[in-house]
Amino acid sequence: MRLTLCAFVAGCWLVQQLPALPPASIGVTAGLAALVVVIALSPLAGRPEPSSIGFHVRLLATVLAALIAGAAWSAWRAERRLAERLAAQFEGVTLSLTGVVSGLPTGNGESLRFAFTVDGDRPAGLPPLLSLGWQQAPPDLLPGTRLALTVRLKRPHGLANPHGFDYEYWLLQRGIGATGYVLAARPAAPVALRPAWRIARWRAWIRSRMLAAMPAEAPLAGVLVALAIGDQSGIAADQWRWFTRTGIGHLVSISGLHITMISGLAGALARALWRYSFGLGRWLRRPLPLRCPAQRAAALVAVAMALAYGLLSGMEVPAQRTVAMVSVAALALWWQRRPPASLVLAWAAAVALALDPWAVRAAGFWLSFGAVAAIF
Numbered sequence: 001m002r003l004t005l006c007a008f009v010a011g012c013w014l015v016q017q018l019p020a021l022p023p024a025s026i027g028v029t030a031g032l033a034a035l036v037v038v039i040a041l042s043p044l045a046g047r048p049e050p051s052s053i054g055f056h057v058r059l060l061a062t063v064l065a066a067l068i069a070g071a072a073w074s075a076w077r078a079e080r081r082l083a084e085r086l087a088a089q090f091e092g093v094t095l096s097l098t099g100v101v102s103g104l105p106t107g108n109g110e111s112l113r114f115a116f117t118v119d120g121d122r123p124a125g126l127p128p129l130l131s132l133g134w135q136q137a138p139p140d141l142l143p144g145t146r147l148a149l150t151v152r153l154k155r156p157h158g159l160a161n162p163h164g165f166d167y168e169y170w171l172l173q174r175g176i177g178a179t180g181y182v183l184a185a186r187p188a189a190p191v192a193l194r195p196a197w198r199i200a201r202w203r204a205w206i207r208s209r210m211l212a213a214m215p216a217e218a219p220l221a222g223v224l225v226a227l228a229i230g231d232q233s234g235i236a237a238d239q240w241r242w243f244t245r246t247g248i249g250h251l252v253s254i255s256g257l258h259i260t261m262i263s264g265l266a267g268a269l270a271r272a273l274w275r276y277s278f279g280l281g282r283w284l285r286r287p288l289p290l291r292c293p294a295q296r297a298a299a300l301v302a303v304a305m306a307l308a309y310g311l312l313s314g315m316e317v318p319a320q321r322t323v324a325m326v327s328v329a330a331l332a333l334w335w336q337r338r339p340p341a342s343l344v345l346a347w348a349a350a351v352a353l354a355l356d357p358w359a360v361r362a363a364g365f366w367l368s369f370g371a372v373a374a375i376f
Contacts, residue, residue, distance in 0.1 A: 003059070004066040005346035011070020012353045013360045021075050021082075074357035078172075086155045086178035087125025094152055095126075098188050101145045102129070104200050104207075104314075105137070106233035112137040115176065116149070119191070127177020134182040143200035146188040153180035166361075173358035199311050203229045206312075223252060230254045230313035254313035259322040262309050267302030271295065299330035318368050320355060324348035325372075345372055 015021070103115030116130045132151060134141075156179060158167025171179070193201070207225050211234075214221045222234025230253060243249040273279075274297040277288040288297075306326040310319035325348040332339050349369055352359055359365045 002343055002346045003063050005350040007063045007066035008070035008350050009346075009353055009360065011067040011072075012074040012357045014067075015071050015074040015078065016358070016361050021078055070353070073354065077357050081172055081175060081177075084127045084129075084175070084177045086127055086153055088155070090123075090125055090178075091154050092152060094150060094183065096148070096150050097126075097130075098148045099130075099146070100191065100197060101141060101143050101147065102194075102197055102200065104143060104203050104231060105141050106231070107137075110136045110139070112141060114141065114143075115174075116147075119146075129175050129177060131171065131176045131179045132182055133180070134185070137182075142204050144193045144197040146190050148186050148188045149182050150184040151180050151182055153178040169358070169361065173356065203231065203312060203314075207231055226252050227254065227258075230316065230319075253316070254309075254319060259306050259309050259313075259319060260326070263302040263306035263326055266305035267298040270301035271298035274298065296334055299333045303327050303330045316364070318364060320352040320359070321348050321365075321368050321372075324351040327351075342373070345369060 097116075097118050098120055099116050099118040101114050102117040105112045105114040107113050111133070113131065113133045116132045118126065118128055118130065122128065130151070130153065132149070156168050156171040156176065158165075158170075160166075171177075206229050210225055210228060211221060214224070219236075219239075222232070222236065223239065225234050226232045232253065235252065240249065243252055271294045274288050274292075274294040277284055281287045288294075303323075303326055306323045310323045313319050315323075325344055328339075328344045328347045328351075332344070352365070
């Protein structure tokens with residue numbers, strides 16, 4: 001199983017190294033051929049001896065099928081994202097759009113940048129998600145606010161310096177099909193908030209409360225906000241330079257350690273309270289541990305807390321990896337299994353790339369999983 005999951009990860013990585021996406025027909029043909037091979041070899045799968053030829057043939061076929069599946073999945077996701085980019089005829093044209101602020105606004109003073117989800121009927125070639133800059137923006141702009149904007153857009157592009165930050169790839173990973181700036185704005189009729197917008201609004205509320213509780217000249221206010229909700233926009237350039245030169249830049253973010261600590265504490269507290277039925281055992285006809293073992297209840301609480309804190313932090317790669325690992329470990333505990341740590345790590349990597357195939361290009365992905373693999 002570990003080889004199969006690693007092959008899926010390798011397939012996702014392989015597509016990201018190609019100069020261009022393969023034609024869709026090639027991916028479909030390769031996927032069908034892999035499926036045919038697995039079906040044809042299934043009679044050999046029974047329970048062959050690990051040293052038999054049938055075992056090695058089936059193992060090789062399964063690994064190749066997983067490799068092709070990872071590549072096909074990554075290519076399909078990339079095709080979908082590229083199809084949502086801004087059409088050339090809309091570039092540099094003044095457009096009137098109605099939509100919702102769908103991300104946490106970032107910036108200093110009256111200049112903000114935010115994600116904007118276009119709602120209503122969109123013309124063909126206009127992406128659903130934009131990244132907009134707004135000079136003299138209202139300071140109380142919140143996620144979930146619906147606006148009617150006059151904007152000017154351009155297609156995503158960035159610098160192509162070797163080993164530098166790939167801004168265009170970063171936009172592709174987040175599904176942003178165009179960037180631009182706001183020329184004029186007016187309020188629009190509000191709509192029901194989606195769960196993602198509501199979470200972004202909670203993050204904005206926590207950030208505003210934290211900043212209001214600290215002095216305006218507090219030098220580390222941005223660092224504290226980054227450690228609490230994963231928003232690094234308030235960290236000054238000089239501070240980033242210090243963190244980078246001292247080698248602690250990766251610590252100024254919500255990592256797996258934070259999420260594991262919070263979920264572990266919540267699970268331990270839930271287990272202790274569940275064992276004693278929250279102190280209500282004498283009034284219950286059947287104590288809670290007899291309805292559901294305390295270990296299972298603790299596992300559910302730990303997964304829920306890990307997911308909640310991961311969403312609050314923005315669900316970056318370390319958060320995805322940790323939530324996936326906690327979920328796999330909780331499932332094993334629920335089914336009374338004890339899988340090896342390497343199998344849990346392999347499942348976490350495969351799940352993280354199934355959700356976000358572009359994470360395989362991030363240095364944090366390899367540092368995160370590599371560090372955990374070295375520990376175990």
